[in-house]
């Protein structure tokens with residue numbers, strides 16, 4: 001499908017609806033020989049909506065191996081997610097960050113043309129911006145290519161090495177980027193996150209947290225939602241945690257967070273990353289996610305057996 005062929009009008013997912021709640025960080029399904037596998041995305045959308053109660057997706061990010069894909073592959077994936085998400089998902093956010101500014105701009109224009117409900121950009125991480133002004137200038141040059149599309153900054157310093165504080169970045173951001181809508185905050189610095197929310201308000205911008213094992217801490221400082229890999233297969237359980245927090249039933253919310261943490265603590269000790277996420281999603285959902293792209297390597301059979309046994313052993317409160 002070329003952008004001109006699309007049957008999805010721009011921003012047609014749920015126009016104007018604020019991005020909040022859970023957003024699954026999309027895994028990129030691959031065939032056994034390592035090609036992107038668009039054929040299972042329809043099934044993937046239905047699984048998220050029906051089985052995980054998750055209606056927002058973040059495409060081509062870290063979990064989606066976006067930076068390991070070609071521009072053509074990223075466009076094909078974006079188109080398929082928008083096509084399959086139409087009338088089923090509330091938001092399809094496309095990560096368009098790249099090391100090359102023209103490539104990032106091309107992806108932003110493409111996302112706008114196919115009707116994505118938002119775009120996100122990470123900081124370039126080979127030649128890095130050294131201060132807030134350099135980073136904002138880069139983001140602005142991408143955002144301005146999609147002037148009608150909500151823009152999110154994707155803050156993930158453990159992977160980019162760009163540690164510019166978001167609190168600083170947000171100061172005056174709308175004057176430079178009128179479409180600025182929020183931050184996907186994938187860092188453990190809750191002081192920075194809390195200051196962002198305190199100064200800007202979670203009504204003005206959306207703050208989506210990205211460290212799933214400590215989401216409850218981020219909820220306490222006022223995030224609007226979360227983007228993460230585990231919402232692919234623990235979305236329903238995490239939603240119950242959000243509900244308990246909102247009620248408020250803090251003890252119940254803690255129980256969910258502790259159990260999610262117990263699983264993640266276990267797999268992190270075994271070695272946990274995108275390849276292992278693909279394996280876990282495959283055995284939980286039954287949808288083949290395939291291998292990761294090199295340099296990542298497949299999860300071992302031992303990891304899969306142990307992770308499955310651990311997940312099966314967890315007794316969830318109010319199991320539905």
Ligand SMILES: CC(=O)N[C@@H]([C@@H](O)[C@H](O)[C@H](O)CO)[C@@H](O)CC(=O)C(=O)O
Pocket residue numbers: 025026058061062063064186210211212213227228229230264
């Ligand atoms: C470094 C990393 O991959 N972080 C994940 C988390 O969801 C992470 O897998 C989870 O907290 C388990 O550690 C997300 O923040 C990444 C993400 O949202 C994305 O794929 O764009």
